[in-house]
Amino acid sequence: MSSTLNNEVLGSTSSWQPHDGLLLEVDGLEVEFRTREGVAKAINGVSFDLREGETLAILGESGSGKSVTAQAVMGILDSPPGFVTGGEVRYCGEDILAMSDERRRTIRGPEISMVFQDALSSLNPVFPVGWQIAEMFRQHRGMNKSNALAEAVRLMERVQIPGAAQRVKAYPHQFSGGMRQRIMIAMAIALDPAVLIADEPTTALDVTVQAQIMQLLEELQAERRMGLILITHDLGVVADVADRIAVMYAGRIVEYADVFDLYAQPAHPYTKGLLESIPRLDRKGETLASIGGLPPNLMQIPPGCPFNPRCNYAQDICREQRPELYEVGHHRRSACHFADQLVRGQEPPLTRRRDQLEGGVRP
Amino acid sequence: MTEPLTAQEVSGAAGALVPATRAADEGRSLWSDAWADLRRNPFFWVSAVLIAVFLVMAAFPQLFTSTDPYFADLAHAREKPSAEAWFGYDGQGHDVYARTIYGARSSILVGVFATLFTLVIGSLFGILAGYSGGSLDALLSRLGDIFFAIPLLLGGILILYTFPSDLETPYLVVVGKVVLALGLLGWPNIARLMRSSVLQVKPNDYVQAARALGASPGRIILSHILPNSLAAVIVVSTINLGAYIAAEATLSYLGIGLQPPAISWGLAISEASGIGLIRAAPHMLLFPSIFLSLTVLAFIMLGDAVRDALDPKLR
Numbered sequence: 164m165s166s167t168l169n170n171e172v173l174g175s176t177s178s179w180q181p182h183d184g185l186l187l188e189v190d191g192l193e194v195e196f197r198t199r200e201g202v203a204k205a206i207n208g209v210s211f212d213l214r215e216g217e218t219l220a221i222l223g224e225s226g227s228g229k230s231v232t233a234q235a236v237m238g239i240l241d242s243p244p245g246f247v248t249g250g251e252v253r254y255c256g257e258d259i260l261a262m263s264d265e266r267r268r269t270i271r272g273p274e275i276s277m278v279f280q281d282a283l284s285s286l287n288p289v290f291p292v293g294w295q296i297a298e299m300f301r302q303h304r305g306m307n308k309s310n311a312l313a314e315a316v317r318l319m320e321r322v323q324i325p326g327a328a329q330r331v332k333a334y335p336h337q338f339s340g341g342m343r344q345r346i347m348i349a350m351a352i353a354l355d356p357a358v359l360i361a362d363e364p365t366t367a368l369d370v371t372v373q374a375q376i377m378q379l380l381e382e383l384q385a386e387r388r389m390g391l392i393l394i395t396h397d398l399g400v401v402a403d404v405a406d407r408i409a410v411m412y413a414g415r416i417v418e419y420a421d422v423f424d425l426y427a428q429p430a431h432p433y434t435k436g437l438l439e440s441i442p443r444l445d446r447k448g449e450t451l452a453s454i455g456g457l458p459p460n461l462m463q464i465p466p467g468c469p470f471n472p473r474c475n476y477a478q479d480i481c482r483e484q485r486p487e488l489y490e491v492g493h494h495r496r497s498a499c500h501f502a503d504q505l506v507r508g509q510e511p512p513l514t515r516r517r518d519q520l521e522g523g524v525r526p
Numbered sequence: 527m528t529e530p531l532t533a534q535e536v537s538g539a540a541g542a543l544v545p546a547t548r549a550a551d552e553g554r555s556l557w558s559d560a561w562a563d564l565r566r567n568p569f570f571w572v573s574a575v576l577i578a579v580f581l582v583m584a585a586f587p588q589l590f591t592s593t594d595p596y597f598a599d600l601a602h603a604r605e606k607p608s609a610e611a612w613f614g615y616d617g618q619g620h621d622v623y624a625r626t627i628y629g630a631r632s633s634i635l636v637g638v639f640a641t642l643f644t645l646v647i648g649s650l651f652g653i654l655a656g657y658s659g660g661s662l663d664a665l666l667s668r669l670g671d672i673f674f675a676i677p678l679l680l681g682g683i684l685i686l687y688t689f690p691s692d693l694e695t696p697y698l699v700v701v702g703k704v705v706l707a708l709g710l711l712g713w714p715n716i717a718r719l720m721r722s723s724v725l726q727v728k729p730n731d732y733v734q735a736a737r738a739l740g741a742s743p744g745r746i747i748l749s750h751i752l753p754n755s756l757a758a759v760i761v762v763s764t765i766n767l768g769a770y771i772a773a774e775a776t777l778s779y780l781g782i783g784l785q786p787p788a789i790s791w792g793l794a795i796s797e798a799s800g801i802g803l804i805r806a807a808p809h810m811l812l813f814p815s816i817f818l819s820l821t822v823l824a825f826i827m828l829g830d831a832v833r834d835a836l837d838p839k840l841r
Contacts, residue, residue, distance in 0.1 A: 237737075237738050239734055239737045239738050268740050268741075268742060269740070270740075271737070271738055271739060271740040272738075272739040272740025272741075273740065276738065276739060277735070277738040277739070279731050279734065279735055279738075280731075281731060284730055284731040284732060285731040285732050285734070285735040286732055286735075287732045287736075287749070287750055287753075287754070288732075288754065289753045289754055289836070290749075290753070291559070298749065299739060302740070302741065302745065303740060347735070350735075350739060351739065354739075354740075
């Protein structure tokens with residue numbers, strides 16, 4: 164059944180063809196929010212790329228700019244207050260930031276699509292879910308009502324909604340959280356996009372459902388050779404699914420690595436802190452490590468390394484000079500002055516005790 | 527599965543056997559669902575029947591009475607209801623029943639068209655202001671404020687006094703003037719409501735999601751913003767409809783809305799409320815007032831029923 168869907172879909176794919184499997188290149192993206200209180204630099208030169216069938220996880224805490232990155236790539240940034248002030252986002256080699264709104268809209272949906280965090284609020288409450296999925300086919304493919312609805316039922320079956328044929332007429336609020344997220348995913352993949360951005364797709368769900376949704380995303384990705392950008396703050400979610408990880412902090416990518424390398428040996432103190440803060444079953448009775456302090460105010464990003472006020476290894480150089488994203492190994496980059504040491508598993512000298520961090524939060 | 531079972535699911539427990547095409551054949555949309563819901567609502571039927579009766583009354587008053595509403599016999603002036611004249615006679619010896627039946631036309635025309643006028647203009651401006659924001663919003667909102675500042679009746683008096691009608695003015699022109707006056711003063715009410723609903727709906731994730739999935743601005747407004755912000759406007763409009771009918775009656779009562787020889791409930795009430803008349807001949811006031819109240823009530827009930835039907839969460 165999925166193969167018939169695929170064939171139909173492939174028959175109508177557009178003129179966009181990736182070069183050497185390279186789908187999306189984000190190059191030096193900069194976004195700022197102009198508010199009454201001042202200008203908040205939410206994204207400060209983010210670069211990454213995405214290939215066919217690849218999963219890139221963008222990891223970071225709240226306010227690190229991961230969702231804004233996704234919105235900027237999708238072109239759905241609320242403007243004002245948000246403005247893309249620099250950089251390029253190339254899809255199949257063409258800069259989509261430079262396109263007309265009209266042309267850009269033809270990319271959203273059929274080429275690059277998105278799944279949102281809270282599926283209840285991402286579905287229109289006044290229309291049955293089947294109607295909403297069918298709308299995708301009617302709008303973009305010009306299908307008639309009954310064909311589009313039949314297609315919607317098939318898609319709902321594909322995302323494993325039990326009794327899809329009956330539930331096609333149900334409204335979003337009649338579904339559970341996990342089912343809603345499946346419907347959202349069905350809508351997002353309806354037009355067989357080449358790139359799917361999932362913005363914290365499992366955050367609003369409970370753990371067992373999280374695993375099912377991640378598995379579904381993984382299956383769909385493998386089946387359709389989609390490039391998947393997975394935005395999350397949950398290291399546990401990432402480990403199984405992602406191929407590569409970009410860790411963001413204060414609007415910058417601070418570490419970029421293949422997933423196994425990153426887990427084996429983080430090359431940035433922030434990543435190290437994140438990994439250490441995962442509770443582990445084999446370390447009972449110990450105090451759980453946490454990263455003290457708060458992420459910086461984006462209107463006043465500290466000079467030097469933005470992480471220096473919270474870093475255990477911060478030295479004078481960290482407060483004065485901002486580290487570039489150094490190449491520290493195969494497919495590996497890190498924005499830390501001590502990345503070379505970290506990546507080799509050596510610990511730079513501690514400059515403060517962990518419990519003495521400014522504004523540190525004790526667990 | 528943790529989700530609540532819907533009636534459909536329970537009945538379709540035999541379930542997956544139902545072919546997918548059956549579901550696909552029925553075109554389900556917001557409006558067809560709302561209709562399915564309305565059909566089960568007794569209030570809808572009561573109000574719909576009442577409105578239908580009043581509409582027929584407005585269109586074909588001859589169906590309800592064979593008496594000429596313009597025929598007056600002073601000998602019968604202020605006579606109480608009898609088998610001959612069910613509602614009695616008014617001060618000029620007109621048959622009150624015939625006058626009341628014929629009066630429906632003016633009230634319904636003014637009410638319906640003033641409401642449509644405000645609904646269309648108000649929604650359009652409200653959506654434009656709410657969706658686009660910025661300077662267009664500021665401009666439209668201030669424009670609305672100017673009209674909003676003028677009280678409905680005072681403004682109506684002012685406008686109709688500036689453009690008076692006399693005996694020669696055709697009936698429809700007189701009605702048109704009243705409609706325009708009420709509409710001109712009434713639209714900011716709807717525009718404000720629409721604007722605030724749009725502002726409430728616009729930041730919702732599903733609007734974002736629609737953009738992310740490639741919907742055009744027109745599509746977003748029509749499929750996502752309008753259906754989600756329409757409910758409040760429809761309810762208020764139906765209530766306003768009653769208010770406009772009452773305002774028409776008031777303006778006629780004051781002698782500047784519809785003018786005799788036009789027949790309207792407002793005029794009838796105006797005539798019937800002269801000093802001493804209420805006690806001497808209460809039937810002159812009672813019957814047009816009952817019809818007026820029933821019409822207003824019917825539209826408000828319809829508004830409520832439609833509101834409930836349009837909101838799937840109340841289902």
